[in-house]
Amino acid sequence: MASLDNLKPLSSLTLVDRVELRIKDYIKENRLTVGDAIPKEMEFAEALGVSRTVVREALLRLRAIGMVDSKKHRGMVLTQPDLIANLGKVLDSNMLSKDTLKEIFELRLILEMGMADFLFARITDTDFEALERIVAEEQTQNQDATVFAMELEVAFHGTLYGISKNETLYRFQDMLLPVFRYVHETMLPDLYPYDYSGDAFVSHADLLDLLKKGDPEKFRQGMRRHLEPHFERVLQTFDK
Amino acid sequence: MASLDNLKPLSSLTLVDRVELRIKDYIKENRLTVGDAIPKEMEFAEALGVSRTVVREALLRLRAIGMVDSKKHRGMVLTQPDLIANLGKVLDSNMLSKDTLKEIFELRLILEMGMADFLFARITDTDFEALERIVAEEQTQNQDATVFAMELEVAFHGTLYGISKNETLYRFQDMLLPVFRYVHETMLPDLYPYDYSGDAFVSHADLLDLLKKGDPEKFRQGMRRHLEPHFERVLQTFDK
Structure with missing residues (x-):
């Protein structure tokens, strides 16, 4: 464990905020990393010249964001904070x-709109099969092209994000999904029924086709048209 | 303040986690919102059949993520959690x-790559002026086109994000910036010197021109070429 020497007593009145920051500084300055133990509550309290209660509160905060955890026989240990889980809270x-x-x-x-290049660089045969299954299911379900099959919609786009092989992106969008739905359903009234069967509309089947035969640029153009109902509503409702 | 009636004592052994979840449920079930007061520590403790210490820890966690704050004479009050600040921690x-x-x-x-539509929908004259100033400064500084003026680079792209008028996006990318730089400088060695003066390269001046005279699609094509050195390195270094 690193030395406590460079932790100086706080000069002015202590707040939990300041102790929290000092502890974070301490971790950085000593280049502590995941798995490393940090000093005990009491040691921090003594080094900083504050009460154990204050240190305890500060450590609880770090624990709340997943930066530390207490391990049996080892005391407090640095843990890998989960970026997306924290956002989710x-x-x-x-x-x-x-x-x-x-x-x-x-x-x-x-x-x-932005992830096309990663899709083309990383898509696998299994990914293609997954997308094909979803599109096939859509085609048996939707005799009427205007029916909006939310489940399959979510499955198709979720699979696309997965194809990026970027776990942070995947979990991030997945976490945003309920908010997306909420806004879609409550804040963005249909200005007019969008013609999903029109020539200009790009379907999931079309997007899959572009993934097979196109390139990132063509895919972005297709995706933009696929998302047109959303863009149109968002730019009309929000910006007017 | 809403009633505590629907808070039932926890059946099994209590953990701070469970109390935290119960308090969150309580807030949701009673549709409490920003500014509303929540019951006192002691009231939660009694309703849930746990010690005040446990409730205190749970409340400290909610405070750590900015969901509650204590106000003079009002006790604990719900606050607007700051999505991006939480990520930043x-x-x-x-x-x-x-x-x-x-x-x-x-x-x-x-x-x-994905924000082009919002730029075109929301750019103002002031935004154009800001971009023009940055581009002009770049042109006086860089006699040699291969010189990478990091400050102006950051200013140009930061201004672009600002043009989206999406504060969450702006703060999100701003927060990611140090990580972006870190990866750029330490994890992605230059595979070969990229020819920034080549015909294919799209400069900031070119992007500004596209914003003035082009459309979202042309801008995305330009941006893709502008970001080519990054894409090339990321797809080569990470995926090989």
């Missing part, structure tokens, strides 16, 4: 402002 | 795995 709360909700909706459209 | 920690770092690098490329 807040997204889950249903307390985001309307602006943030709207921005998250847009963010998901942006991700969908 | 973890990103700041320098403890992300190599895989996550690489995925964050890709994520930023994806955002950059």
